Amino acid sequence: MLLVGYCSGIRSERRLCEEVHLKLAYRWFCRLDLSDPVPNHSTFSKNRHGRFRESALLRHLFEKTVARCIADGLVSGQRLAADASLIEADANKQNATPKEDWDHNAIDPNDAPRAVKEYLDVLDNAAFGAASEVEPKFTSHSDPASQWTAARKGPAFFSYSTNYLIDTDHAVIVDVEARRSIRQAEVGSVRSMLDRVKDTFDLHPEWIIAPSH
Incomplete structure (x- = not known):
């Protein structure tokens, strides 16, 4: 869902949840069926300041992306x-x-x-x-x-x-x-x-x- 927000210029996480709730393309991208509930906007901040913050998951994903760019010759x-x-x-x-x-x-x-x-x-x-x-x-x-x-x-x-x-x-x-x-x-x-x-x-x-x- 955050990728949808980044690519679509949606800065508010509350608005992002509303957009995903209403638009079928966003639901499809997030692998949500029509009957599936959309996560509450507070889920983002709880994960960011909770388990993701302590596990350094976001740093790990970032460095894996950079490593892929290096392997493909995009970074010298x-x-x-x-x-x-x-x-x-x-x-x-x-x-x-x-x-x-x-x-x-x-x-x-x-x-x-x-x-x-x-x-x-x-x-x-x-x-x-x-x-x-x-x-x-x-x-x-x-x-x-x-x-x-x-x-x-x-x-x-x-x-x-x-x-x-x-x-x-x-x-x-x-x-x-x-x-x-x-x-x-x-x-x-x-x-x-x-x-x-x-x-x-x-x-x-x-x-x-x-x-x-």
């Missing part, structure tokens, strides 16, 4: 490009604390929700909390790992960045890593991705294209 690993895309976080701008009032040491990890626990786990990560000593202007209560940014030259919002490593031979993405939306974190992410493709696929690029900041 000699010429790579790195860049990032800004992704708006699902965080209410009104539910936030200014930097002068924010103290992560006051958070009890035992009582914290999942997103806050993950924030505490990455405070020392070079792609997140440790990427810069500059504290964000605001910190979200529901998703404190997201970054307050005005990078789009408009109203500020909470965001993440997805960093891509692309083989330029046929524009195949060979690795991806989410990070905090600050420029210093991009260096740490690129290093992590280069180490990962080296260990996983034995790729040793001759050169890398990256934006200058």
Whole structure:
């Protein structure tokens, strides 16, 4: 079902379930009979944050796809490009604390929700909390790992960045890593991705294209 959403530009998982329920072609692709119920939209988030997250299944599927591209000669690993895309976080701008009032040491990890626990786990990560000593202007209560940014030259919002490593031979993405939306974190992410493709696929690029900041 997610493939249907990606290929058809359906970004809402709730709407995706409605579309699959109504359209026979989508039902056929998802191997659902006319009488079969369509999964509830909450199934996606439960799997994403539950068993799939702990099992690294999505990473495994991604790397199997890249390995197939390498085997078919679509990826040489000699010429790579790195860049990032800004992704708006699902965080209410009104539910936030200014930097002068924010103290992560006051958070009890035992009582914290999942997103806050993950924030505490990455405070020392070079792609997140440790990427810069500059504290964000605001910190979200529901998703404190997201970054307050005005990078789009408009109203500020909470965001993440997805960093891509692309083989330029046929524009195949060979690795991806989410990070905090600050420029210093991009260096740490690129290093992590280069180490990962080296260990996983034995790729040793001759050169890398990256934006200058």
